[in-house]
Amino acid sequence: MTELPEDIDVWQTRAWDPPRGGPHLGRLIEAVRAVQDAVVEAAASDAVTLDVAERLERIAADLEPWAVPERERVAGRQPDLPGRGHPLLLPVIVDDEDDTHVSGRVVFRQYHLGGNGAAHGGTLPLLFDDFVGRLAGGRPPIARTAFLTVNYRAITPLDVELRVEATVDKIEGRKRWASGRLFDGERRLADAEGLWVELRPGQP
Secondary structure, eight states, X not given: OOOOOTTSOTTTTOOOOGGGGOTTHHHHHHHHHHXXXXXXXXXXXXXXXXXXXXXXXXXXXXXXXXXXXXXXXXXXXXXXXXXXXXXXSOOOEEEEEOSSEEEEEEEOOGGGEEETTEEOTTHHHHHHHHHHHHHHTSSSSOEEEEEEEEEEOSOOBSSSEEEEEEEEEEEETTEEEEEEEEEETTEEEEEEEEEEEEOOTTOO
């Protein structure tokens, strides 16, 4: 892995860096997502629960020696992977992107279940903050979310490919207003609007 100069403000000059993730990162992240789905779907016996917990603890211990500081991590910086290669984020696949618009596809998985077959309401703000923020705040100079309002129009189903889009609506100085929409076919499930404020040099 290439060492990064210490005097570079990586947060302010952050860039996508797929090669540093390696060819197997996507498989690893998908395996983590599959485990998350399996855990929330399972009602396993005590013996199986204990056995799986012990194996997962061993996996975590195997990865612990490879821990690196935030500036050197690769998860979340892979634009070619669903959810940018980060297991926390919704696994969005980006289809089209420019400076003012981005669109893609996403599937809410069993891990995202809130109840009665619907995605948890809290996963919608996560989707929009990440996806709209990718457009409004993710390009240098970086901007942070100042506010985000989400409107729930219909139940968001699980295990269905949905369409998501975002646009930058207005820019005034350091302020960037943007909005996003989530669709099942032509049916609007949710939308959001927010403000991102460009960080000053050295601001965390």
